[in-house]
Amino acid sequence: MNGRAQSGGLWKEFSKGILKSNPVFVILLGMCPTLASSTTVNDAIGMTAAVLFVLVGSNVIISMLRNVVPDRVRIPCFIVVIATFVTIVELAMQAYVPPLYKSLGIFVPLIVVNCIILGRAEAFASKNGVVPSLLDGAGMSLGFGVAAGILATIREVLGNGTFFGYRLIPGFAPENFEGVAPSDMPHVAPTPALIMILAPGAFLCLGLILGFIGWRRLCKARRQSAGGP
Amino acid sequence: MNEALKEKPIILVVVLGLVCIVAAAALGLVYGVTKVRIAGEDQKAKQEALRDVLPSAARFDPITTEYQVDGKPFVYYEAYDASSALVGYAFEGHATGYSSTIELTVGLSPDERTITGIKISKQQETPGLGAVCVKTGTTKNIWEIFSPAQNTESDRGWQGQFTNMALGQLGGQGIPKNLRALSGATITTNAVLRAVRSAIWNYYLSRGRDPAIAISGATKKGNTEP
Numbered sequence: 001m002n003g004r005a006q007s008g009g010l011w012k013e014f015s016k017g018i019l020k021s022n023p024v025f026v027i028l029l030g031m032c033p034t035l036a037s038s039t040t041v042n043d044a045i046g047m048t049a050a051v052l053f054v055l056v057g058s059n060v061i062i063s064m065l066r067n068v069v070p071d072r073v074r075i076p077c078f079i080v081v082i083a084t085f086v087t088i089v090e091l092a093m094q095a096y097v098p099p100l101y102k103s104l105g106i107f108v109p110l111i112v113v114n115c116i117i118l119g120r121a122e123a124f125a126s127k128n129g130v131v132p133s134l135l136d137g138a139g140m141s142l143g144f145g146v147a148a149g150i151l152a153t154i155r156e157v158l159g160n161g162t163f164f165g166y167r168l169i170p171g172f173a174p175e176n177f178e179g180v181a182p183s184d185m186p187h188v189a190p191t192p193a194l195i196m197i198l199a200p201g202a203f204l205c206l207g208l209i210l211g212f213i214g215w216r217r218l219c220k221a222r223r224q225s226a227g228g229p
Numbered sequence: 230m231n232e233a234l235k236e237k238p239i240i241l242v243v244v245l246g247l248v249c250i251v252a253a254a255a256l257g258l259v260y261g262v263t264k265v266r267i268a269g270e271d272q273k274a275k276q277e278a279l280r281d282v283l284p285s286a287a288r289f290d291p292i293t294t295e296y297q298v299d300g301k302p303f304v305y306y307e308a309y310d311a312s313s314a315l316v317g318y319a320f321e322g323h324a325t326g327y328s329s330t331i332e333l334t335v336g337l338s339p340d341e342r343t344i345t346g347i348k349i350s351k352q353q354e355t356p357g358l359g360a361v362c363v364k365t366g367t368t369k370n371i372w373e374i375f376s377p378a379q380n381t382e383s384d385r386g387w388q389g390q391f392t393n394m395a396l397g398q399l400g401g402q403g404i405p406k407n408l409r410a411l412s413g414a415t416i417t418t419n420a421v422l423r424a425v426r427s428a429i430w431n432y433y434l435s436r437g438r439d440p441a442i443a444i445s446g447a448t449k450k451g452n453t454e455p
Binding site: 069070076077095106198 | 356
């Protein structure tokens with residue numbers, strides 16, 4: 001019986017990051033990498049893989065060190081551990097998946113200052129055991145992935161007319177630069193909403209999603225208070 | 230560990246020091262493993278860029294000149310085809326764009342008067358605007374996943390416009406007349422042009438010749454800036 005409660009607890013540590021306390025949509029951490037790497041679905045998946053490795057690795061190491069590291073130097077220690085994992089990811093990406101490294105560019109080293117990672121180290125891994133920390137890290141990274149994936153899908157489809165780099169509707173893409181002479185170009189070429197790929201589109205999209213989540217929560221609270229005693 | 234003991238300054242130093250040493254050792258190990266691979270990937274990318282700008286070449290011989298660019302000797306490549314005939318020259322250039330340094334490779338015909346092609350190898354410009362400079366026309370239609378084997382045209386995209394451009398046409402400044410600039414990304418367009426021009430400029434100077442004669446636009450305007 002005790003064992004069942006335990007495993008239920010572990011499952012909760014994993015699943016809470018995906019929906020209930022999604023790091024991006026609910027805790028509102030790590031906005032910068034989410035907005036920056038969600039221009040295409042490919043980038044979002046690559047970024048999620050990098051975050052998954054760093055977050056799981058640093059959570060495990062930090063939870064192992066939690067009883068050894070004195071309180072006053074814990075933050076520097078966490079940063080060293082996180083920076084080490086980020087550098088490992090950067091080197092590995094450069095060596096084995098250079099196209100992804102090229103397209104993510106500066107955002108890979110910037111994972112060091114991703115608040116999700118330091119936040120989980122401080123709020124969870126430094127207070128919990130190795131296994132829960134590992135699951136927490138995995139869940140939170142997947143939550144980040146879900147958020148970045150949703151944003152990237154909306155932005156890539158609307159802003160670039162493609163999904164996973166594949167064109168969705170023939171002719172509906174910024175083809176102005178692709179071997180079409182200016183004289184052949186129709187006056188009103190159907191182009192996607194470029195703004196969605198740019199920074200304002202990212203904020204717009206994120207804001208609408210956050211608004212929707214807030215509205216849902218409000219509705220739920222209202223229903224509960226109306227139906228309650 | 231005793232809590233009072235844990236807060237002693239010497240313990241703080243030792244713990245932090247140990248964490249750093251272990252981290253450094255781990256990084257050293259990873260660096261050692263990936264170093265060769267990264268160098269190989271860089272080399273591969275460089276060779277690909279050279280082949281892109283001079284598709285007819287079979288072999289590239291690097292030539293290090295005495296001319297210094299950014300404190301380093303300028304290197305150009307002599308390209309030969311399978312029958313050892315000279316098919317052109319290639320060299321690298323760079324310029325600062327809107328949000329990154331744009332690095333590219335330029336190919337020149339054997340008579341050194343025509344660009345055989347350029348290949349932007351590194352850029353971090355705005356996605357959707359400046360980054361369109363490396364976009365190729367081979368974006369696949371999503372329905373082709375289900376019916377492949379069609380539309381394999383190798384469009385070189387925006388940078389393909391530089392293929393077969395005469396140096397006189399490129400000119401010394403401004404945007405050449407029949408080059409379509411990237412809409413919404415004038416700074417990127419100008420940076421690419423600057424990188425191409427300075428690369429050609431450096432190449433000519435490294436061979437001890439006056440680039441202004443080749444770039445006729447520059448002599449006409451009396452502008453000797455690259």
